[in-house]
Amino acid sequence: MTILVVMDVYVPSRISAALLMRDFVLELREQGHTPVVLVPSEGLDKPVLVEVLDGTPVIRVAAPRTKDVGKVRRALAEWWLPRALLRGLARSPYANQVWDGVVWYSPTIFLAPLVQSIKQRHGCRSYLILRDLFPDWALDAGVLRDGPIYRYFKRVERAQYTVADVIGVQTPANAPLVRRDAPADTPIEVLNNWMAKPAPGPGSIALADGPLAGRTIFAYTGNMGAAQGMDALLDLAVSLRDRRDIGFLFVGRGTDLPVLKSRASSLELDNVHFIDEVDSAKIPGLLAQCHVGLIALDPRHRTHNIPGKLITYLHAGLPVLARINPGNDLQALIDGEDIGFVVAGDDPEALRRHALALADDAPLRSRQGEKGREVAVRWFSPQAAASQVVRGLRA
16 A cells, blocks of 8 residues: 555654654555655755655655744644645645555644545545544643633544544543544544664763762653643652662653753752753663653543553663553553553652652562563554554555
């Protein structure tokens, strides 16, 4: 099959969605398909740039920036996004390509006009890879209020469900939430997140040369924004500041990062170290020097999420310590597979107790870390994800 794969970010971006979709596209090629990636790109000096990455054509289209900008500017840029991508595709060497299927990744929720246009022109099926339920999570987290703006985003969300022939959600509990807004005859299935086992890259950052040298290191990698509720992890670091053998490493980017850095500095925390977003090839080497992987989801969420960083930690052989929203399917996975500890809701004392258990018991960390490696292969393989999506396109 010749498959158009559309998203709002792709490698060389270090955002987890870009890495997730790179592994997906590589697996499509491994299975004998011909994927072509369509993605916006800020700062291009031409309307369209076509390059080949890992043997796959990538059509980059000039478009306004949608990451790390104000809410109004982001909303306008994302509204324009499908129009910019359609125009860029028409100007590219693939303007007359016949597509056998179109796959798109959400977030963003604004790509329905593009998908609808492709389907109408080529008579092909579409598969929506749905990774979070915006705007509902934003309402739960207090980022949005129940008003005209929220209702507008709900209309946009429903539009993308309408053009999907199959919707793949992250967890079983998300399926009924999506069902409320999707057409009654649209299949909704669980499509687990995935990630290929990463190969260690050269030149990883040496933590032995930094302020956390010699400590048991709890590491967080990825986005630090409103959806995560990162204050809980910094509070944990504050509560353990007297444990000179424990350290906290935060690696990544996000809207809350400046606030976290400022607070850590004002509290003079010497057990916390921040590293800006790094090349994904350096993450395995960085995590190899750590001992526990941290996950944070704001407990006000009512939707469910299995973050890509979980799979990264599992491949690295790290047990996880997660603070999540009550009822999240992630709790059953972590507890059931015995790959770490979970605190569902706002319970700082329980989070501290679990952190101490992991810090003080190296055999426990080793056992849970090895189980995590097995889970990563069994549950979260790109091979399974690509095969499932192709089945949906061929149905």
